[in-house]
Amino acid sequence: MKEIVVISGKGGTGKTSITASFAYLEGENIVVADCDVDAADMHLLLQPDFKIAKDFYSGELAVIDQDACIYCGECKTVCRFDAIPVENGIYTVDPISCEGCGYCSRVCPVDAITNIDLLVGEYYISTIKTKATMVHARLGIAADNSGKLVAQVKNSAREVAEKEKKELIIVDGSPGIGCPVVSSLTGAHYVVLVAEPSLSGLHDLKRVNELVKIFKIGVGCIINKSDINPGITEDIKTFLKDEDITFISSLPYDESFTESMTNGKVIVENGNENIKEILKNSWEKIKELTNNKSE
Amino acid sequence: MKIAIASGKGGTGKTTLATNLSAFLSESEKVVLADLDVEEPNSGLFLKGDLVLEEVRYKMIPKWNEDTCTLSGKCREVCNFNAIVQLGPRILVLPELCHSCYACSELCPSSSLPMTPQRMGVLKEYKINDNLTFVESRLDIGQEQAVPLIMQTNDFIDLNFDNTTIKLFDSPPGASCPVIEVTKDVDKVILITEPTPFGLHDLIIIVETMRELKKDFGVVINRYGVGNDDVIDYCNREGIDIIAKISNDRHIAELYSGGDLIYDKVPAVRDELERVKSYIFSEGEGM
């Protein structure tokens, strides 16, 4: 079983549209995982049926039993996160600031503080319009810890792939360089970077590549909107060469990306033939690279 | 006054708005812009100025003292993040998992885990013009937690800039912990989105988050003209202020790609920033 992860560092590069296209092209023979749980958008293109929904708990939250509290203030003294405000002598926990470290409950002399498991979201195992299975998630409002939810989505996708005897998993990865993207990359066999030719795009590509290097896996790059700034497109290509990253393809700036999205379609479903052809070839190349690099 | 610029979805023009707005406001006001998208700070590509300060930033991590340790096992027991393991007679701390709660350090019976600073990133301050200061914090590659660096940058701004300065914060994308850290203490939040299904979906999430935090907020629509009217219908239905609309224009995308500011080259954008300015100075109604 091989896992291909698509990431971009910067948002708005077309990562999700491109990932959904690859998933669509592969039809039933793939498992899809949306690990961009902070902004999970792929379902808008692939129309999952939300068949199975599961609660997702992560981390802990301190709760003070007001009947047992003796107002000694020990909990507030040890809390490094300013999560225990006092109002009219009453100690409470601010759920947004609480990190769930449990220090307060360990020092409370009357055991008035307990830690409860926190429900932070839901994840789903769905069938999408290609009949393939997709694992995706929704983080609760103002919830924390998307890194663990990413790991959960990926693990479920692996279980599904094993059960359905699918050889490929495609992952829409998280933005940035922090904990969620580290979880997205863990265990992957090949990484596709989607870049755009802007100073920000190049800057973020370089940063995310520094992270990818730590994982020692094969890397390729697709340059989207390449004609917006041909000069920077060349800079990106030079960078790819220097870093030994495979240049997969470049796509022109095209409003049909937005148009298909507005119609709830994957771009290869009703986009123009030129883009469809480039994406088809890109996907074949990625599959080949994945099989070569990881054997 | 503290204003955060946020967006559920990445790549909707958050940095474009933050940099252009701060430069525009600095024509008449004292302004500091802080780039708190510490994982991918980009505002500095658009604002050029003199570096006036550069500081390494640290987070506090316990450091094992072999000589005094009695191997009580307390540290391992109290760590909720599994950041401490005991390998035979040795204690190992995993800095990436540590949340700096101090429990192991302060509950250790032999005080053998003193908290010590560990580098997590760099804060830089630039003077762009007489009225505009730019502060950028950048997380080191391999550091997974953005929140501690955001907190320190917030404290730095509070300490160094008084109430006569407008404080603008360029927030990270999304709606989870780093965004909450940026927005929880601000007076107003400007949400930027694009009028597409992705834009709407991610706008709804950030709107719900801002309501949870009880923030005063309004929406700026970028790339206005693409997609459909669903974002506008949603805002009208929910009674959310649409502060400004920046038209979809390939010329803007090209200027942006080269690191140029836009409002001084495209008059229509300046008009929209004027509206954003009125929103900032309007009396908050609360949401």
Add this chain to the structure above:
Amino acid sequence: MRIVFTAKGTEWDSDMDPRFGRTQYLLIYDDKTDDLVSFDNREIDKEAHGAGTKTSQRLFDLNPDVLITGNGPGGNAQSILERTKVEIYTGAGEMTVREAYEAFKNSKLPKY
């Protein structure tokens, strides 16, 4: 020699668990005594953070010579296991425990 497997069950015919940190069971085989014993690791699901380090701690306490698993440990677990003498073999994620042991004996598994 003591060999530890990450597995989804407690028998030789159980499937391997490809995950290290969040493996359901650790099976310990001692080839001198021919004993196969299991350690139930399922409560690891409750851990929000650092499952890999917690399982590494358990592994250390079991004191094996060899670990056979699927995907290989993540970064934090790796930095712990580096400090132990245990040799790690991966790529056995889609086998049964018995098949994984045979593959290991025939040097078919990549060393991590």
